[in-house]
Amino acid sequence: xxxxxxxxxxxxxxxxxxxxxxxxxxxxxxxxxxxxxxxxxxxxxxxxxxxxxxxxxxxxxxxxxxxxxxxxxxxxxxxxxxxxxxxxxxxxxxxxxxxxxxxxxxxxxxxxxxxxxxxxxxxxxxxxxxxxxxxxxxxxxxxxxxxxxxxxxxxxxxxxxxxxxxxxxxxxxxxxxxxxxxxxxxxxxxxxxx
Numbered sequence: 001x002x003x004x005x006x007x008x009x010x011x012x013x014x015x016x017x018x019x020x021x022x023x024x025x026x027x028x029x030x031x032x033x034x035x036x037x038x039x040x041x042x043x044x045x046x047x048x049x050x051x052x053x054x055x056x057x058x059x060x061x062x063x064x065x066x067x068x069x070x071x072x073x074x075x076x077x078x079x080x081x082x083x084x085x086x087x088x089x090x091x092x093x094x095x096x097x098x099x100x101x102x103x104x105x106x107x108x109x110x111x112x113x114x115x116x117x118x119x120x121x122x123x124x125x126x127x128x129x130x131x132x133x134x135x136x137x138x139x140x141x142x143x144x145x146x147x148x149x150x151x152x153x154x155x156x157x158x159x160x161x162x163x164x165x166x167x168x169x170x171x172x173x174x175x176x177x178x179x180x181x182x183x184x185x186x187x188x189x190x191x192x193x194x
Contacts, residue, residue, distance in 0.1 A: 018049065026059050027066035036060045082121055089118050136165050143173060150177040 022043070029039045036056035043050060043059065051058065093114045099107030119125050142148045154162045166174065 022048065022050075023062040023066040023069070026062035027070075030059075030063045036063070039063070086118065086121055089114050089121075093118075136168055139165050140169055140173065143169075143177065 026039050036059040039059040040056040096107050096110040100111045153165055
């Protein structure tokens with residue numbers, strides 16, 4: 001019984017190794033520019049031990065599996081490198097900090113450089129996007145959505161505040177609003193004559 005298990009485990013390992021090799025080869029072929037159908041035909045012609053229903057869908061799965069494995073390796077490597085670099089920075093900081101606290105000006109500059117680098121690795125200085133809206137930008141948004149027109153703005157706020165809104169309005173919206181306003185004037189003129 002124990003020997004049968006060992007043989008099965010050995011077969012499973014060799015099968016999984018064959019699958020990994022097949023995935024790697026499919027990825028290489030895809031990298032060379034082959035389509036999944038071409039990869040399938042190539043692998044079938046090669047006479048490899050493949051599942052009986054192996055087709056371009058399998059080729060696609062093999063390529064994506066190989067890419068996912070590669071991405072995991074890259075992520076793990078990146079994490080390892082960052083941890084290693086942070087460790088090195090800590091060692092440098094220890095030396096530079098002792099000198100900096102002793103009043104050595106060059107050492108203070110080094111400490112600050114090390115701190116900047118550490119902050120960069122950890123992403124502490126990433127810019128934060130803050131959207132600032134005031135009443136004018138909200139009115140422009142309403143106009144862009146077609147919920148109000150420049151005529152509505154003039155009626156509600158008067159000409160002076162409407163001009164303030166128009167002054168910060170994007171050019172494309174200004175053109176639309178001036179067209180709408182001129183059509184509105186024509187309607188008034190037409191209405192007066194009738």
